[in-house]
Amino acid sequence: MPKVSLAALPVSALFAVAKPSGPTSMTIINDIKQLVAGSRLFVEAEKLEERKRKAKSNGSHSRGNRMRDVVKIGQGGTLDPLADGVLVVGVGKGTKRLNDLLEGAKEYRTTALLGCETDTYDSEGARVRLAPWHHVTKENVESALEQFRGEILQTPPIFSALKMDGKPLYEYARKGIPLPRPIEKRKVTIYSLDLIEWKGDDHTFRWPEKQLSVEEKKAVEMALGGVEDNPTLKDEPDHAAPDQTPTAFVLSMKVSGGSYVRSIVHDLGRAVGSSAHVVTLTRTRQSRFTLNVTEPEDKGCVPWEIFQKALEEEGEADEDGWKDWERAVMDKLEIIDGKKTT
Template sequence: MPKVVPSTLPLSGLFAIAKPSGPPSMTVINEIKHLIGNSKLFVEAGKLKEAQDNRKNKGKGGRGRSAREAVKIGQGGTLDPLADGVLVVGVGKGTKKLGDFLDCVKEYRTTCLLGCETDTYDSEGAQVRLAPWRHVTREKVESMLDKFRGDIEQTPPIFSALKMDGKPLYEYARKGIPLPRPIEKRKVTIHALELIEWKGGDHSFRYPDKKFSEEEKKALEQTLQSVEKDVQIKDEPESIPEVEVIPTAFVLKMKVSGGTYVRSIVHDLGHVLDSAAHVVTLTRSQQGKFCLEPTGESEVGCVPWEVFQRANQEGDAGEVDEEGWREWEREVVDRLEIVEGKNN
């Protein structure tokens, strides 16, 4: 941790949080807004006093701007609830730099589970289709990865919030509405892609309990057939053994350009393997210079989420050091890329 906090306050800058799997990105941001908005690191003394006065006045029926509104805060690329890892945060004028992190190279690790396709392409969704998986070997997976390296075109998932003629794609799929036109493909770059762990059946992952009904499968089939002929949504189960067999799982590591759908890579890989696959874990291990495990001088680590959780639980009762700084403030400054010394 730094021994000296910069003397020119308040600060504007960027730092990263190690987001856990579970909460949405905006929940994480909302959880730290109160801390940021009440810290002299990021808010001018006059605004902090105004916020304190407003809190007192609220008890007397008064209204005013709260501390959490005294400074801008945003994030540089959403992570879904399932995903964990690097979540870049901008404070003050640092929010103007967040756009740089949408298009930068990102690194991910993802665990893929064979034999089942879901509507969301991950374990948070519902089973859409089952397919054979016992024929898939490590060698077969590695031989197919080259199809996804370099500059490729990706079709965004049909069950996504992307809109076509003002309507989300998932609405077409759920209601069996024909698509006005094929989903526009995206050009993305897969800078690196490798299989780093073959789990086989040595894991605890299982298919989602929720399943598509026959009516839901028919609706999805009708939507897809409007732009792609001969699409069939049906299970292709292998013969069921007397003892339950755990489906194969493996872990991929990849570096990709902005806008890449990691879930689509796993989904499409399942298809070229003559099987089906979905994501069961997803970690963003690096985004720009921020990473979970920094190894070089140019890389910056992340503030553990537990640091902010403790700060919220302790409130004003939390310990401060000899200079008056709390644990979370020291942790943030230690990893802060300062954009400007004055936040006004």
């Protein structure tokens, strides 16, 4: 177990948490900040004592409210609520290194479900178009993947946080506001893209039950005019055993910063004459931070459950004064400012 030199405290650093599917990235960061802002690992002891005195005199008993402003914390790339996996956290001067991680390559594993497009390109959204899928084979998909490898031009999803004239694209789509101009395609690089599992109908995934109303469809179509020519969200009936479980398959990919996995799956669905959306998405690696350590320079991730437990109960410190979550972080820490000794 590595130890942090007491003389070097506090430290600025990077570490990664294994985000679960469900909460937003900001929820994870804000929860972790409650712990980080009260730890001598990241905050000067004098500042911690001063804040505690002020909180006591003000009658405040909320650890989060009294401590959150004493340290900077940020993330190295947002993960959608649906997504899980590597979420890099920067503390103190470590936040200045996060842009490098945003621009660098990332690796993902995603499950695609055929036959249905959604407004968000994933299973969190509402279905907007059904299309035939029975004709799609493993060979069809493997052949179509080639056109998505290498340097490509990619249109970001209309339901994304990317801003146009100061307003997120998803606001245009939800309100049916025509885009001021077409969404600019961006040049991204898909370093690798492989089909690693053909699930067929051996899975429990289903199309979303939520559907857009006629008015909502019109609103999305109007906004989509800035993404594609003559957009239509009309279903294309599949008359071949409509009650069968739609086909699913798993992709593994390594992509440049700024790439949208959801767009790759959406566009791939159309490339094989069907439609598709993301039902699972895992970021397996970002730079040297990874879910599976394979190289000496790799940094593993701290399981989210360790932070969750610490938030629910303070827990006892060990003989050196460290809590379990602090020990877990120290084991995965990349120090930016400070010295770590063994």
